[in-house]
Amino acid sequence: MPQVLEFKLPDLGEGLTEAEIVRWLVEVGDVVAIDQPVVEVETAKAMVEVPCPYGGVVTARFGDEGTELPVGAPLLTVAVGSPVEGSGDGPAADSGTEDSGSGNVLVGYGTGAPPVRRRRVRPQGVKAAVAVPAAPEAVAPEPEPVAGPVAVVSPLVRRLARQHDLDLRRLAGSGPDGLILRADVESAIRSAAEAPAPEAVAEPVVASGASGASTTSAASGASASSASGGERVALRGVRGAVADKLSRSRREIPDATCWVDADATELMAARASMNSVAGASKVSVLALLARICTAALARYPELNSTVDQEAREIVRLPQVHLGFAAQTDRGLVVPVVRDAHEGTAESIGAEIARLTEAARTGTLTPAQLTGGTFTLNNYGVFGVDGSTPIINHPEAAMLGVGRIVPKPWVHEGQLAVRQVVQLSLTFDHRVCDGGTAGGFLRYVADCVERPALLLRSL
Structure with missing residues (x-):
């Protein structure tokens, strides 16, 4: 039985x-x-x-x-x-x-x-x-x-179908053993877009017994518009978690921000030289900045810490688990590079690339998104110069990096066009004072302007 x-x-x-x-x-x-x-x-x-x-x-x-x-x-x-x-x-x-x-x-x-x-x-x-x-x-x-x-393996294919309300069971896959590929989904989306919309969709359905009342379908993640005409979007999933964490950060952490402009011309030249080696993996700007951060945190360990509010103690952490902000179609996520203090620019870059791809396809595990001790936020990819980011609670600091663009700069006593970047450090004022935060940021800026300084810590 x-x-x-x-x-x-x-x-x-x-x-x-x-x-x-x-x-x-x-x-x-x-x-x-x-x-x-x-x-x-x-x-x-x-x-x-x-x-x-x-x-x-x-x-x-x-x-x-x-x-x-x-x-x-x-x-x-x-x-x-x-x-x-x-x-x-x-x-x-x-x-x-x-x-x-x-x-x-x-x-x-x-x-x-x-x-x-x-x-x-x-x-x-x-x-x-x-x-x-x-x-x-x-x-x-x-x-x-x-x-x-359903013969689907890729989470990206599933997500693409969900975003366009496409029933995968209606598709015939062109892959091996009928596997549904991304190309199959995109083809079905194009066909649906080209098909004429039925007339009934354009007219609201009037509920019987209620004059002037109508029923509408809410978009995914959002409820029907309120009486005042505003759309209500549910704060849940990743967006809800981010909202809760940012709100808690603002409530609990007395943060302050300092920033500096730095001449990144030599850093960009050093990167170009690294990437010119035949057969070697490419090193990204973010990987170089991550390596600079780990060197700076070795000098200023106060910023690699957290605060135990109940015990009223600052807990300085022995390992650097470096988080980096990544924007995905599910919202902002912060994957974590474990033991970044033990890595090189090349190994850190490889791990960043791996985690970024997992973030893009939605396959990051909870363990890969937690446990960070310091966050690097490259908002320059959005075409902006500066920001005052909110600390990723319960960490003590976040380094923000703006876009690297040609600007007039005084170099060796002469006005020249140089590659300039704005760096900003938001820090928990409970763990350190402005002198420590300024020293950390100045060291990062010095390494950006003179990458050879990193040789002292390699």
Whole structure:
């Protein structure tokens, strides 16, 4: 007799208490293996695939895509020990008790069993035990053109389809084994844009019994306009987490900002020389600035610290975990380069490139977005010269970098056109005074103007 087990949204770590269902990876009736990812959720920190610790037949799912669930809420139910129709060796065949589950719930922490292809079955003998989904589905849903899992691997492809309200089950993939590629999604988007819009969409639907009342569909993440005509956008997910952290930073940290203009001509020349070596990996300006920051923090460790408000103590940290601000379509995120103080400009640059790509595709893990001790913010990519950034709580400082542009500059007693950048340091005035902050910023500026100074710390 099969046993129906309930799998709840697990604790995803890092203090996260809720997650939004982005895409179900299984459907009711699918056969799943132990530790197979069953749903993709978005937390305030990252996109995560959640594996199920049970093997068997999915009997119910709880929540539609776009639904936000708290930790501990039911995700799905699985009938373990259920015979698979037409097969006696399915993944659920020897999973008769709860102990058969792995007990692991986060991707990367499973038993390592290879994934199996999901098959549609009719669960036998479990009808009375099937849980009722929290959000009932439509009485007569439109039949899906393709049954079973969607042949999509890339999170970028999934996100692109979501942004354009495109049903991936209606697409025929051009990749190997019918894999849906980005080109397939973009082609479908173009076709939808070229198709004439139905006339019914242009007219509001008037609710019966309410004169002049109408119903409208809210955009994703936003509710209907209020009576005053303003649009309400929900602060949740990454945007909500950023809002909470910035608000807390402003409430708790007495910050101050100092800034300086620096001649980056020699730094740019040094970078060009580094990148002229055949076969060597390219070094970015951000990587050079990151290496300069680690050298400066070795001289001014006060800025690599945090404040324990309850104990009224400043905690100076031994390692430099360098965060860098990255703008993505999900909002601002701050990936962290671990142990940056031990790296070179080349190794730090490689890690920045890896984390930036993960941020762009939405595959950063919560661990890669937390634990920073100092943040580097390159807002020059937005074409601006300066800013007074808000400190990334609970850190003690952030270095901001503006655009590097040709400007008139007095060089060796002569007016010349030089590559000039504005540097700004926002710091927690509890951990140090202006002398320390000014010394840190002046050292950074000196290294930008004379990169050879870094040789003393290499």
